[in-house]
Amino acid sequence: MSEHTLHEPQYALHIEDLTVTYHATPALWDIDVNIPPGVMAAIVGPNGSGKSTLIKTVLGLVRPVAGHIRMFGYPVKAVRRRIGYVPQRSSVDWDFPTTALDVVTMGLYGRIGWLLRPGRAHQAQALAALEQVGMQDYAARQISQLSGGQQQRVFIARALVQDADLYFLDEPMAGVDATTERTIIELLHRLRDAGKTVIVVHHDLTTVQRYFDWLVMLNVRIIAQGSVASTYTADNLRKTYGGQLALIETPLELPPSEAQL
Amino acid sequence: MSGLIELLNSSIVQTVALGAAILGIVSGTLGAFAVLRQQSLLGDTLSHAALPGVCLGFLIAGTRDMGSILFGAFVSGALAAVLVLVIVRHTRLKTDAALGIVLSVFFAVGVVLLTLIQGQGGAARLDLATFLFGQAAAILRSDLWIMGGVTLVALALVTALWKEFKLVTFDPDYAYTLGLRVGVLDVLLTVMVALAIVVGLQLVGVVLMVAMLIAPAAAARQWVTSLGGMVLLSAVFGVVAGVGGALISATARGLSTGPVVVLVASALVLVSILLAPGRGLLWQWWFAWRQQQGLQAQRVLLSVHAISLAHDDPAYSAGQGMLDALHHVPTRRALSKLHAQGLIRPVAHAPETTPHWELTPAGHAEAEAVLRRLQREDHR
Numbered sequence: 001m002s003e004h005t006l007h008e009p010q011y012a013l014h015i016e017d018l019t020v021t022y023h024a025t026p027a028l029w030d031i032d033v034n035i036p037p038g039v040m041a042a043i044v045g046p047n048g049s050g051k052s053t054l055i056k057t058v059l060g061l062v063r064p065v066a067g068h069i070r071m072f073g074y075p076v077k078a079v080r081r082r083i084g085y086v087p088q089r090s091s092v093d094w095d096f097p098t099t100a101l102d103v104v105t106m107g108l109y110g111r112i113g114w115l116l117r118p119g120r121a122h123q124a125q126a127l128a129a130l131e132q133v134g135m136q137d138y139a140a141r142q143i144s145q146l147s148g149g150q151q152q153r154v155f156i157a158r159a160l161v162q163d164a165d166l167y168f169l170d171e172p173m174a175g176v177d178a179t180t181e182r183t184i185i186e187l188l189h190r191l192r193d194a195g196k197t198v199i200v201v202h203h204d205l206t207t208v209q210r211y212f213d214w215l216v217m218l219n220v221r222i223i224a225q226g227s228v229a230s231t232y233t234a235d236n237l238r239k240t241y242g243g244q245l246a247l248i249e250t251p252l253e254l255p256p257s258e259a260q261l
Numbered sequence: 262m263s264g265l266i267e268l269l270n271s272s273i274v275q276t277v278a279l280g281a282a283i284l285g286i287v288s289g290t291l292g293a294f295a296v297l298r299q300q301s302l303l304g305d306t307l308s309h310a311a312l313p314g315v316c317l318g319f320l321i322a323g324t325r326d327m328g329s330i331l332f333g334a335f336v337s338g339a340l341a342a343v344l345v346l347v348i349v350r351h352t353r354l355k356t357d358a359a360l361g362i363v364l365s366v367f368f369a370v371g372v373v374l375l376t377l378i379q380g381q382g383g384a385a386r387l388d389l390a391t392f393l394f395g396q397a398a399a400i401l402r403s404d405l406w407i408m409g410g411v412t413l414v415a416l417a418l419v420t421a422l423w424k425e426f427k428l429v430t431f432d433p434d435y436a437y438t439l440g441l442r443v444g445v446l447d448v449l450l451t452v453m454v455a456l457a458i459v460v461g462l463q464l465v466g467v468v469l470m471v472a473m474l475i476a477p478a479a480a481a482r483q484w485v486t487s488l489g490g491m492v493l494l495s496a497v498f499g500v501v502a503g504v505g506g507a508l509i510s511a512t513a514r515g516l517s518t519g520p521v522v523v524l525v526a527s528a529l530v531l532v533s534i535l536l537a538p539g540r541g542l543l544w545q546w547w548f549a550w551r552q553q554q555g556l557q558a559q560r561v562l563l564s565v566h567a568i569s570l571a572h573d574d575p576a577y578s579a580g581q582g583m584l585d586a587l588h589h590v591p592t593r594r595a596l597s598k599l600h601a602q603g604l605i606r607p608v609a610h611a612p613e614t615t616p617h618w619e620l621t622p623a624g625h626a627e628a629e630a631v632l633r634r635l636q637r638e639d640h641r
Contacts, residue, residue, distance in 0.1 A: 023353065059438045080440040092432045096297060097482065097491050106428050110439030115421050142486055158435075 009073025012037040012166050012197035013058065018067030020050070020057050027053040030067075031222045035199060037072070037165075040192040041214035042202040042228075046241050049219040051201040052088070055168050059085060071166055080110065084164035086155050088171050094143050100154045101139040104129050107161035129157040134183055149180030156184060167191065169200045173207075185211055208232060274511045277397040277464075280405055281503030281522060284464055284473060287412040287457045289499025290419060292474035293481065293492045294450055297430050301475045302357065303345070303451070306364040308458045308470035310341030312371025315392045315462065316378060325389075327404050331459045338455040341367050371467075395466030395519030397507060408460045415453045419492070426450065427488050464503075465519040476526035477502060483537030502526035558595040559631060561588065562604060565620055566628035575625060578608045578617040599624070 008014040015033040019026065028050045035041050043051050056062040058069050060076045071079050084107075104126040105118050112118055130136045133153040138146065146154065152172060159167060169188075173181050188198050192213075202208065208215060208228060215231040217223040217240045224236040295304050311334035318333025319325060341363050348359035378389055391399060419426060428436040429446045437443045454474065461470045477498035478491070485491040506522030535543050564587055569577040584592045596618060599605045604624035610617040620628065 056434075061434050061437060077440075080438065083438065085435060085438045087432070087434055091434065093297075093299070096431050097485050097487055098427075098431070099486070102487075103431070106424075106431070106435070107439075109424055109428050109436070110441065112424065114425070117424060162439075 006073040007068075007070050008034070009070075011035060011070070012039075012072060013199065014070045014073075015054075015058070016068055018057065018064050018069065020053055020062060020064045026220060028057065028064075029220050031218075033216055033222060033225060035197065035214060035216070035225075037197045038192065038195050039214040040188060040198045040200070040212050041216060042200050042208055042212040043216045043218055044202050044205060044208060044240070045218035045223075049240075051218055052170055054218065055085075055170055055199075055201060059083070059168065079166075081162075082165040084159035084162040084167040086159045086167070086169040086172055089148065089152050089155060089174070094146070094151060096143065098143055099139065100135060100141050100143055100146065100150075101126055101130065103143055103154050104157045104161055107158040110162070125161050126157070129160040130154070132160055133157045133187060147177075149176035152176050153180060153183065156187065160187075164196070166197045167199065169198070171201050171203060173202065173204060205237070271511075273398060274507070276400055276402055276405065277511065277518060278504050278507045280397070280400045280408060280464055281507040281518070282500045283405065283408045283412050283503075284457075284461045285477070285499030285501070285503035286496045287408075287415050287460050287499075288470075288473040289477040289481075289496035290492055291415060291450070291454050291457045292476075292478035292499070293488075293495040294419075294426060294430055295454055295474055296478040296482065297488075297491075298450070300451075300454075301471070302360050303342070304454055304458065304474040305471035306341055306345065306360045306367075307338040307451075307455050308462075308467045309364045309371070310367035311335075311338045311455075311458055311462060312392065312467050313337050313367055313374055314371075315467075316371060316374035316389065319378065319389060320374075327401070327407065327463075330392075331407065331462065334462055335455055335459045337367065338458060339452065342451050342455065368467075391466070392462055393466050393468055394517060395462070395464045395469070397464050397510070397518030400463055404463065411456050411460050415456060418449065418453065422446065422449070430488075465522060469519055469523045472523040472526055473499065473502070476523070476530050480526075480529040480533035483533040483540045498526070498529050502529060554594065554598065557588075557590075557592075558598045561592050561595040562599055562620075562624060562628050563631060564588070565605060565618060566625065569620060569625075576619050578610050578619040580610070580613070581616040581618065584618075 011034045013033060013035040015031060018028055018031050018033075020028040031054075033054075043054060045051050053062060057064050058071075058076065069076065071083065076083070101123065105122055107129070108118060108122050108125065112122065127136060127139055130139055133156055135150060135153050135157060138150060138154075143151065143154065156169070156172065159169075167188075172184055176184070188200070188211075192198050200212070202212070209232060212228050214226070215228045216225045217231065217236055219240050219242075223240045224231045224233075292304070295301055314333035314335065314337030315330050316333075317337070318330040321333070322329035345356070345359045345363050348354055348362070349356050352359075354362075375389055375393075425436075425441055425446055428439075428441065429443055429450070433443050433447070436446075457474065458467075458470050461473050465473055477495045480498050481491050481495035485494055502522055502525040506525040507518055509525070510516040510518040510521040533541070535541055538544060561584060564584060565579045568579045569575055581592065581596065584596070596605065600607065600618075603621060604627055605618045605620055608617050608619050
């Protein structure tokens, strides 16, 4: 299959036969994923189930041993401009000497071109993105002085200026306060309603039904995927999480007899 | 004073000072990136790994030819960098272990070669040992051209690829997803660090060179709020350390330039770590102490308030000795702070002669406000 032939263009994300290993241990085993455009999808699974690895492999940061990945029918290299990424907040050193606005401007570096510097127009774009996440008052603040939730919002603003069609977010709700979580979710819903596809690695099962409309359940293999309504079942949860389920809220629509996990 | 002028007129001192200034600029600039990328130890490995290259350059050229020695140093430094990368990528060893292994192996090979060369005798050969700790006086005018050229290339690259280097330093994974050539930029930064080390070899030597990379950058980080500011200040600190060290060592006989340069750089680090506004340790201690005093005063205020509530008498006066006993520490300072804020006032409590205190109306209001605040936080 050539790099340039269109393959499964009806999906925002199409993954086929993907296997990723770290040394000898499989992190992802022979997985197939199809996510249609215009949904807000959650990837859930226990720790070590390969959620972050999946995103990193899709973005080309981790090299798979087998399988292929297409976005809107193209390999990642051909669609970089259409993809926005929000890495885990802990993946960078926040003591880096710079401002919130500057970090958001970095989202534009891919299209400013070699040798050129960001100008006024770029800064204005970055400021508008900060405003969307409610952080315009912190534009000139040192990033080391931001709270965890504020740092997360800066990261999201940085992805927003990319003006992508497909967004990947790695645990954006980890360690943020309730207000920030609400801001983030409202923003992501707006993106989805504008026709974008939003794919989120998510760890809080209690909010899956409220926040998302598409669900991928992962534990090294794909356990289930599809609309939340059809996928979020007690049976699938048990298969994904095994014995770790004690604390998880059971699906709302299940009859009581089935909800005894 | 006339001694200093005489010193500055000496052509050897001029050459050394100029060389040290060039080294300060290039190592300060690249050191800023190395420190932010948390690759300080890579610099140490590269500089130690330059030693076998120095010896091989000498052996191949057959004389102490600067060009071939520096080229040898650069090649073996680059080889070491590649080796570290290979070890990290293909084994389960972590970066620190890989750096340690490569450093010691290359340095050991270098020392063996050095002793072999010295065993052959000859005055010029003994000179090579100066690459361990550097010997500034050996620098020639012609060497300055090489050092200056390398520095100009490095500065040009940093200016041209400024935003790319910034993003790769802050968040390499994200840079990759934007389509930046992270691998190429990584190699460029590492190669430039190796070049900076080559520039410093003669002056500071392989053992101490890493200090010229780390110290100016670490000192600069304390004072700045932007990457541009950090790189500039780091270069300035590098020049100050280089020139300052060169001049100090020129004033006394037998003072080796390299170590003195490093000591000056370390002094800059010490001062910056202690004094830099906001980040400096003294600032933080002072800030923590003030917070503590504020908290202590608040606790004493609440105690007086609680005691007056317990006695159902807003004007109830609490004895200072009683407050001391309650808090297990002297409360004098906290009380005078509260007094200065108009929250309490001293009262005589005859027949006792010890000091007594009662809350002012403002004090009662403040205590109740504090209690409400604490309650709200409990409910969060």
